Amino acid sequence: MDAHGQKKLLSIADVFKAFGKKVDGNHYQKAHKQYRTLSDHARYLAKSDKQTHDALKSYYEENEQIYPACLSDDQKQICLPLYDFLCSAGTVFDLTNVWPTYVFLVEVYNRQRTILRKNDPHLNKSGDYISNILQCMKTGMEEEILKTANTEYLNLLGDERQMKRNPDLAREKELWVLNGDVAAQKFLDNIEYMDKALYRTIKEAMLRNVEGSQIAWCQYGSLLHSSELLKRDEQQMARRSEKGITDLQEQCEELERQNAIKSREIEELSKRLCEVDKLKVTENSSNADVNDSDEVNDIGKKFSDVYNNEWAKLFDSLKSEIEDETARIEKLCGCLLMAFKFCKEESEKQMNNLQVATTDVLSFRSTQNEENEEVGGQNHSVALSQEACVHLQKLRKQCYSLSLPKVRRMFRESCTSLTTTNEAILRDFEAYLTRCVDTCWYMCIQDPPLNIKIPEKGDTVDTKQFNLYKSEGDIVDVCVWPALLLGGGDSTGIVCQGQVLTKLSKTN
Incomplete structure (x- = not known):
């Protein structure tokens, strides 16, 4: 200062x-x-x-x-x-x-x-000299040539008017005019104009020493220059359009390639679902619920939709806040992992509370004091049968929507919000967290609960459980989206494949 x-x-x-x-x-x-x-x-x-x-x-x-x-x-x-x-x-x-x-x-x-x-260049003089020359040359020139010359003249006037609407071309024309008649004459030396009817007409008028023919000649050169400027600009626009079309074609090819990959993934997922449908889970009768093919398909679809919709939208909008792609991936995957851990812990607490409350109601125990009085101060615990627990699990699934609003609030209170002033990003972030909680809660209240698999950095990629995300390699670098698994989580219990960013091993 x-x-x-x-x-x-x-x-x-x-x-x-x-x-x-x-x-x-x-x-x-x-x-x-x-x-x-x-x-x-x-x-x-x-x-x-x-x-x-x-x-x-x-x-x-x-x-x-x-x-x-x-x-x-x-x-x-x-x-x-x-x-x-x-x-x-x-x-x-x-x-x-x-x-x-x-x-x-x-x-x-x-x-x-x-x-x-x-x-005092001729091409700066006002007046319709070319039109006057065309009138003067009606004697001694063929009518057809004059008619064609007049059409050429009108077309050139139209080109000049259109050229002047473009500020960049108008400035270039203004600088060209600084060279005066010399510029016009050099332009007229181009052999491609010599067969034009207007060229021949004005040239003949100059040979006859028709008044104003020299001025018309220079103005004709200026009109030709304006037409060439316009033609060059249109050619550049055409090239840009062709490049745009080429870019779109390349994008279409890329989309077709991605679509083919997705089709293979869907085909693979269909095979996995068929295998899941054939599983015979014998631990208890509640397993039949989660192994039903329709139920598994619905959960897998919900889980995939979160990745394809809310994840993808937030990933793009976060670019303005977090430019590094890997950092964004880790941020979004971390949010999903937090939601899953939270839902898993709360679902276990809820099931335990359901069993305790059911035992209290069925045994007519309302308070701890009443229980102590009835049993002489002894604290007796009544365990529910396995069959009763199965019914509680079914009841909880049927009343899934009752617990969901409270689960969302509890998770948002325990989850650190994203620090940003961008309202659009905040909306996308809230939508992503809500879908993560909704889907994870539904996964965790199954019997047995569904599980997610997040591989460690440096692990060898299990291609049965994970697809490659924008990369080639056999070593896990970053988990983009976890795999969704049944129960114990072996490769035969895959509900939905995950996505991993990979790198080549040193041996390769």
């Missing part, structure tokens, strides 16, 4: 960056457009007359003057929106190093306009 407490800016570009948001958009656009025009002219002068360019630049950089007070009315008015913009910025920032650049750009622009007026 300088003595006046203002930050010193070094260039006009810096002013637009630092002050652009403090003015209305229309004022900003007009000022910036003028700045680009002035810069184009300066670059043109540096290319065509470097000695003059360097001399002007040195003069305005080294000549100490009190800006902007010393500026002439012409220097202010020629680019008034840009001048006003800099004056407004000057109330906030120190523009000591900026004003000389502004004056230099304005003087370059003035110099080139002066040269243009001095040369």
